[in-house]
Amino acid sequence: MELTYGEKLTLIKLGELKKAKFDHLVESTGLDQVAVMRALLGLQAKGLAKLHERSERVVKITETGERYFEIGLPEWRALKVLREKGKVTLDDLREVLSDDELKPIVGLLRKEGWAGVRKEDGKLVLEITEKGLSAEERPIDRALKLLAERETIPVKEIEKLVPVKELKRRKIGEEETVTEREVEITPAGEELVSKGIELKKEVSVLTPELIKSGKWREVEFRKFDIEAPVRRIYPGKKQPYRAFLDKIRRRLIEMGFIEMTVESMIETQFWNFDALFQPQNHPAREWTDTYQLKYPKSGGLPEGELVENVKAAHEHGGDTGSRGWGYVWSPERAMLLMPRAHGTALDARQLARGVEIPGKYFTIQRVFRPDVLDRTHLIEFNQIDGFVVGEELNFRHLLGILKRFAVEIAGAKRVKFLPDYYPFTEPSVQMSAYHPELGWVEFGGAGIFREEMTRALGIDVPVIAWGIGIDRLAMFKLGIDDIRYLFSYDLRWLREAKLVW
16 A cells, blocks of 8 residues: 655654644644645545544634733623712713713613613713622623633534623624634554554655755655645636626627617616607506606707607507507607617617618627515516518517527526517517526517518518527526525625526
C-alpha cells in the first residue's frame, strides 16, 4: 500500500495516540492543518484511520456583551438611578446611558415592570415601581454571566435561560457553528504501524542539486492525487437569470431573428394600446391593470398619416371592411404616459418603421403590471415578444414556432394550447407548460395580428406574433419553483444555480 509522506507521518503519530483530537494530532505531526486533513482523508479512504466530525450550534459573547458584563446592562444602570431618585426624566439617564442605549430604555423598564411612564410639563417621566425596588437577577443576567465565564455555550443549554434571538437582538451574544473533529486509528492502521513504516523526507520537485548530490535516492517524491477533495472555489460568473436571457437572445439571433431595441421603458398609450387596436375604453387600460405616470403625464404622438390611420381603424375600421370599435377616438388619451405594460408595443413601433418581408423580429423587454406578488407573479418582469411577417403565414406556423420555442429553447417537457382573446390578434391562443412543482403554468399569449392593426401601420401581409413571460420559462431552466428567486440575493443560489440546456 503506497502512502505519502504526510500520510505516513500522520499514521505513525496516530499509532502512538490511538485516538486524538484533530488539533492535538496537528500539533504532534508539526504539519499544518490542511496537510493533516489531506493525509487523514487519504488514510480514511485506505481504511487505516477514521475521522469523526460533530457540528454544534453555539453562542459566544460579543464585545458589547463583555462591556455589559463589566458595567451592567442598560436597564440595571437606569434602575440604579431610579432607586436613588425615585423618578427621573430621560435627560437624567444620559449620565449613565449612551444615546443608543437610551432609545429602548423606556420599553425595557416597562417590560420588566420596573418603572411607570407619564408626562409632566411635556417631558417623559419614569417613576420606580414596587417591582423595580425589589428587582432580582433575571434569566438574561444569568445567561450573560455564563457567556462571560465560558468561551462558547451550546445553543440548547443557553436557551434553557433565554432565547438566542433575544441575545442576538440585544447584541449580547452571537451564534456560530463549531465543528469538533476526533481521529482514531483502525486495526488495519495499527497492524501497518506495528510492521514499521519507513519515513523518508518528502519533496515535490526533482532539482539539479538532488541529482548531482545523489540525495534523490534518500527522499520520497510527493504523489499528487488530482481527484483528492479540495476547498470549493466560486469564480465570478454572470447572474444565472442574466445568463439565461443572453442564451435566449443568442439562440433567436442564430435562428435568423432580428432584435428590436428601444432605450426608454416609458411609452405613450398610443404605442402601448392604440397602435395595437386596443380600444380606449378597454378595462386593461385602467389603473387596476396598468401603471400611469403622474409627472410628466403626457407625451407626444408620431407625425404623418399614422395617427389618422389608427384613429380611422378605431372609429370605423379604416379600409379593412371592419366596423372598428365605433367610438370617437381621443388623441389626449393616446398621449398619456405609462411604464410599458407589454413588449408588443415594440412590435407596433417596428411595423410602423418598416420591416423586411419575409422577416422575423424579437425583443426582450422589462415590463410593468400591477399584480399580487407570489410564486408565479411579479409586478416588474421580463417579456419576450416577437413576430414573423410573410405572404403565406397561417395559424399552424404560429403554433409550430411556439412549441419549438417552449420545448427546444425553454426546456418545457409538456406544452398545451388553449383558445384566448386579445384585442389585436384573431385567432388568439394561450400557451401553458407543465412545471413539476407548480403544475400547468401560463406563460404566453399569441395570435395573428388583426388587419385593423397591421394595415394602419402600413403592412398588407399576415403577421403572426407572440408575447411570452420569459421569467416563467426561466423557472424551468434554472429548476426553481418561486419566480422571485430570479432576482434573489441568496449567495448560495447565485453561486450554485446552473442552466440546464
